[in-house]
Amino acid sequence: MTCEEYRAAFNAWLDGRKSEALAEDARRHAATCAACAGYAAAIGSIDAGLRQIPAAEMPGSLLAFPDTIVPGARAPRAPGRLAAAARFLAPALVPPLAVWAAGLFLPPAWGGALSFLLATTGLVMFGVASLRPKFSNS
Amino acid sequence: MNPPAGTPRDVPDDAGFRAVFREYAPRIYQLAYRMLGDADEAAEAVQDVFLIVHRKLGTFRGDSSMATWIYRIAINTLVSHRRKRSRKHLSLADAEGVMSLPDEEVDVEAAYERKETHERLARCISRLSPREAVAITLFYMDGYDYKDIASIMETSVGAVGVLLHRGREHLHVLLTGKKEDRPDDV
Numbered sequence: 001m002t003c004e005e006y007r008a009a010f011n012a013w014l015d016g017r018k019s020e021a022l023a024e025d026a027r028r029h030a031a032t033c034a035a036c037a038g039y040a041a042a043i044g045s046i047d048a049g050l051r052q053i054p055a056a057e058m059p060g061s062l063l064a065f066p067d068t069i070v071p072g073a074r075a076p077r078a079p080g081r082l083a084a085a086a087r088f089l090a091p092a093l094v095p096p097l098a099v100w101a102a103g104l105f106l107p108p109a110w111g112g113a114l115s116f117l118l119a120t121t122g123l124v125m126f127g128v129a130s131l132r133p134k135f136s137n138s
Numbered sequence: 139m140n141p142p143a144g145t146p147r148d149v150p151d152d153a154g155f156r157a158v159f160r161e162y163a164p165r166i167y168q169l170a171y172r173m174l175g176d177a178d179e180a181a182e183a184v185q186d187v188f189l190i191v192h193r194k195l196g197t198f199r200g201d202s203s204m205a206t207w208i209y210r211i212a213i214n215t216l217v218s219h220r221r222k223r224s225r226k227h228l229s230l231a232d233a234e235g236v237m238s239l240p241d242e243e244v245d246v247e248a249a250y251e252r253k254e255t256h257e258r259l260a261r262c263i264s265r266l267s268p269r270e271a272v273a274i275t276l277f278y279m280d281g282y283d284y285k286d287i288a289s290i291m292e293t294s295v296g297a298v299g300v301l302l303h304r305g306r307e308h309l310h311v312l313l314t315g316k317k318e319d320r321p322d323d324v
Contacts, residue, residue: 011303015277015284046306046313049259050278058167062181065163066156069192 001025006036007043014047090122155192158204163188165205165280166212172275173216174223175264183219187212202289209276209290217268255313262312270305273298 001009001022006029009022030037097118106114166187170180190211198207263271272291276282277298288295 008303011306012299014306015299015302017284017299042310042314043306046259046310049256050274050306050309053256053260053279055279056168056171056177056180058164058184059177059181062163062167062184063160065185065188066152066159066192069189 001029003029003033003036006030006033007039010036010040010043014044092122155195158191158195158208159188162205162208166208168279169209169212169272169275170216170219172260172263172279173268173271174219175261179219179223183212183216186219187215190215206286206290210292213268213272213291216272220268259309259313262309265312266305266308270301270308273301274305274309277302 005022006026009019009026012019013023013026030040163184167180167184170183170187171177174180174183187208191208194211198204202210263274266274269291273287276287276290282290284295284298287298291298291301293301
């Protein structure tokens with residue numbers, strides 16, 4: 001067995017591709033060839049080291065990646081504080097503001113009608129806002 | 139059910155993509171991390187790989203296994219990342235990182251038992267040629283056999299053995315700065 005053959009056989013043996021026919025030849029070769037014995041020790045240690053390398057764990061942040069590319073899968077954004085406050089206050093503020101504006105610029109009959117319209121709109125908005133589902137992360 | 143050849147689905151199934159991502163992203167991250175040697179770059183590469191997977195999922199015809207198909211996309215993407223990185227970062231300091239690995243370790247076996255040596259060994263994988271790094275990672279970290287690796291890498295079973303053989307020898311040189319005597323040197 002030549003050194004080249006020994007090294008090929010040794011690497012195959014490391015990979016679990018044993019050849020019993022070659023094994024005895026390889027043992028005899030290593031016993032008489034210091035270079036190949038050194039090679040086997042060095043490469044065998046590399047093999048052992050590779051088998052002990054722990055798995056690299058994927059960062060948890062990557063798990064959300066599909067949310068960023070699947071259409072329609074993006075999680076709904078929570079309304080900002082200002083938007084939430086406006087949504088809450090608008091129905092309460094619209095009717096008095098409407099009455100105030102109508103009294104300033106319009107004849108009483110028109111002002112009354114507009115006030116009624118706006119106040120009704122405010123109540124409808126309040127109802128819609130109450131019926132909308134709350135934001136949820138789930 | 140896979141669509142027949144030549145009639146890809148236009149819109150990938152979102153639930154299907156999510157399942158594919160959950161199943162394969164950790165494995166692709168492992169490969170990316172070993173090939174690139176950097177967690178941030180690996181994460182970026184995984185995103186690039188799965189953008190392509192998402193775009194092409196509708197064209198997957200089942201000619202090969204899903205794993206093989208995704209690994210092929212990953213290998214092409216990672217090789218491209220390595221090329222870009224070598225253009226960007228190839229510097230003396232980077233080269234010194236490998237060259238400064240201590241070579242005074244006479245008792246190589248004892249040195250390998252130390253944790254830091256394992257980490258150095260893992261980092262050295264990213265210095266191998268792309269094909270050697272892929273073969274080493276698929277064999278040692280993912281536990282694939284020669285046949286699967288050959289299918290993923292679109293090569294022969296014999297070539298996989300050669301890649302592993304050379305990969306181990308190159309790792310030894312990178313780790314110790316020493317080259318084992320070649321048969322010609324004897």
